[in-house]
Each structure stands twice: as structure tokens, then as C-alpha cells.
Amino acid sequence: MGEAFSNELAEAQVERFALLAEELGEAVQIIGKILRHGANSYHPNDADEVPNKELLVKELGDIQFAVELLCATHDIDEALIEWYRVEKIKKVEQYLHHQEYAMKLYRRRWPYSAPKAESEPSSERREG
DSSP, X not given: OOOXXXXXXOHHHHHHXXXXXXXXXXXXXXXXXXXXXXXXXXXXXXXXXXXXXXXXXXXXXXXXXXXXHHHHTTSSOHHHXXXXXHHHHHHHGGGOSSOHHHHHHHHHHSOOOOOOGGGSOXXXXXXX
């Protein structure tokens, strides 16, 4: 028989990654509700009538916490997150058909410069 599998993660790391996975799933579910029912609609049984958009904002805050926790414990590299954010802008902007105004606002709020070489991932990491 082969060797037993190990993800080489400590229990605390597993918990942090599980937290992120759960929060991402919850955000995806709410995005589906927004697409199907609208951003301002709410669950008919919700006595507080919390709109889907507000539920999404809550989940995005939860995601932000989970990512920051992973960064604080060095499970993931915050500098690489920034590098990939800038790379995503370069890749996706040309394919956005209805976001000219949004990208103008985005650049005002989150200006970026070319990523620093020390933050760039190795070529094998970019290809994988």
C-alpha cells in the first residue's frame, strides 16, 4: 500500500482554510440570490427584511477577516495577493464591457503601480 496522505497542515491551519472556504461559499450563495431575485430583495420569511446586498456585504467582511487571518499567520503572502490583484486588473480590464465608469472610480480609490520584483511569484507559481 502507498503512504498515507497528509496535507501537511496543522489543525489550526486547516481551521483557517475551512473558515475561508465556508465564507466564500456563503458569498457565492448570496450572489446567486442577487442574480435570481435582485440586490434589494430579501427572504420572505426574514422579519428584519435584510436585503441581499447587505447580506453580501456582511459575507464579504467575513471573507476579508478570513483572508487577513491567513495573512497574519503567514499561511498566505499578503504581498502576493497584491501582486495578483494588479495582474488581474491588467488581464481583465480589456474584457469588461460595461465597467468604464466603475474602473475610473476604482483607480481613484485603489491606485496601483507596477508590482515590485520582490513580490512577484516565481515563474513556476505563475504557470501553475
